[in-house]
Amino acid sequence: MKTMELVFLLIFFPVTLSVKHSLKFFFTISSGVKNFPDFVVVGLVDEVPMGYCDSISNTPEAKQDWSQKMIEDDPQHLEWYTQECLLNQFNHRVQIDILKQQLNQTEGVHIFQRMNGCEWDDETGEVNGFIQFGYDGEDFIAFDLKTLTWIAPKPQAVITKHKRDRDRALNERWKNFLTQQCPELVKRYMDLGKSSLLRTDLPSVSLLQKTPSSPVSCHATGFYPHRAMTFWRKDGEELHEDVEHGEILPNHDGSFQMSVDLNLSSVTPEDWRRYECVFHLSGVKDDIVTKLDKTVIRTNCVSPSEFPAGPVIGGVVGLLLLLAVCITGVFIWRRRDNGFRPAKSSDSLSSDPSSVKDAVLN
Structure with a gap:
C-alpha cells in the first residue's frame, strides 16, 4: 500500500x-x-x-x-x-x-x-x-x-x-x-x-589510456555548470572498486573538466563490453554514456605495426654521426681549455606583479 x-x-x-x-x-x-x-x-x-x-x-x-x-x-x-x-x-x-x-x-x-x-x-x-x-x-x-x-x-x-x-x-x-x-x-x-550562470553546456567525453596496462580514464571537458559527476558502471551498476575519481577542475574559458579512472588489470578483454562511463550534469535529463571500446580509446602508445622503422633507423644513424663529431669536439675543447668549465646560469626569474591577478584567477 x-x-x-x-x-x-x-x-x-x-x-x-x-x-x-x-x-x-x-x-x-x-x-x-x-x-x-x-x-x-x-x-x-x-x-x-x-x-x-x-x-x-x-x-x-x-x-x-x-x-x-x-x-x-x-x-x-x-x-x-x-x-x-x-x-x-x-x-x-x-x-x-x-x-x-x-x-x-x-x-x-x-x-x-x-x-x-x-x-x-x-x-x-x-x-x-x-x-x-x-x-x-x-x-x-x-x-x-x-x-x-x-x-x-x-x-x-x-x-x-x-x-x-x-x-x-x-x-x-x-x-x-x-x-x-x-x-x-x-x-x-x-x-x-x-x-x-544558469546555462548548461554538455562536454566532450573521451576515453584515454597511457599504455595498454594503464587504467582507462574517462575524461569529460567543456561542461557547465560544475555540478556534475562522472562514474563507471558494469552491467548497469555503478562501480566503486578499482575506480579513482578526479577533482572537478576549471578550464580557461570558464567551463569545467573532470575524469574518472578504471583499473582493468583484472578484467578480461571479453568483459570489456560490460563496462561503460556515465557523465551526469545537474539540470540535464539525459546522461552521456560511453561504452568501453578499445577502438575508441585515445593513447600515446604506438603499436609495432605502426612503428615508423625507416625514419627512426635513419635518425639513429644521424645521431651516431653527430655524437662522433661532438666527442671529437669535446677532446679538442678539453685540450685547449685545460679542464671543464660549467656554463653560467641565472637563478633569478623575472616576475611581473601585474600578471598575478590572471594567474590567481585561472
Whole structure:
C-alpha cells in the first residue's frame, strides 16, 4: 500500500530538483613570498570568478560583465568591496604575525588563508553559511553557525578559538552576514548573470589510456555548470572498486573538466563490453554514456605495426654521426681549455606583479 502511495505522489506531484548557488570569498595573506602581493582576495559565484583585489592595486576589479553591472548599478557596492579589501589586509597581517609568534616562527614562507561565503537553495530557500581559516596549507579554525562558536582541529588553534568565542558581538555579525547579506548578494548576482550562470553546456567525453596496462580514464571537458559527476558502471551498476575519481577542475574559458579512472588489470578483454562511463550534469535529463571500446580509446602508445622503422633507423644513424663529431669536439675543447668549465646560469626569474591577478584567477 505504501508503495502505491509513493507511486501516486511521484506521478501527480513530481519532485523538483533544487539547485544550490554559492558565493565564496578566498583571502590569502603571505609572509616571505617575493614578487607577489602579500594580500589577495578573489570572489566567486557558483565557482566562477567575479571579482578580485590585491595589496598592489587596492582597487576591486570586476571579472564578469554581470559583476561590473552590479557595481555600476550600485556604487555603494563598490565602496563596500574597497573597504573590505583594505580592512582585511590590516586584520590578516596582524593575525599572521600573531600566529608566527605563537608558533615561534621567525623565518620562512608562511600562508594564512580564509574562505567564507554561503550556499542558497533556489527551490527550498535553505541557506548554509561557512567560515574557515587555514595556515600553511592545513585547516586551522572554523565557525559553527549553529552554536556561534569556533572549532579548533589543532591544539595550536585553541587560543584563537577561546578568543573568538568570547567576542559574541563579532560572531553575531558573522551570523547576520552569512544568513542575510550573503544570500541576498547571491540572488542579485544570479539575476544579473543568469544568461551565463544558469546555462548548461554538455562536454566532450573521451576515453584515454597511457599504455595498454594503464587504467582507462574517462575524461569529460567543456561542461557547465560544475555540478556534475562522472562514474563507471558494469552491467548497469555503478562501480566503486578499482575506480579513482578526479577533482572537478576549471578550464580557461570558464567551463569545467573532470575524469574518472578504471583499473582493468583484472578484467578480461571479453568483459570489456560490460563496462561503460556515465557523465551526469545537474539540470540535464539525459546522461552521456560511453561504452568501453578499445577502438575508441585515445593513447600515446604506438603499436609495432605502426612503428615508423625507416625514419627512426635513419635518425639513429644521424645521431651516431653527430655524437662522433661532438666527442671529437669535446677532446679538442678539453685540450685547449685545460679542464671543464660549467656554463653560467641565472637563478633569478623575472616576475611581473601585474600578471598575478590572471594567474590567481585561472
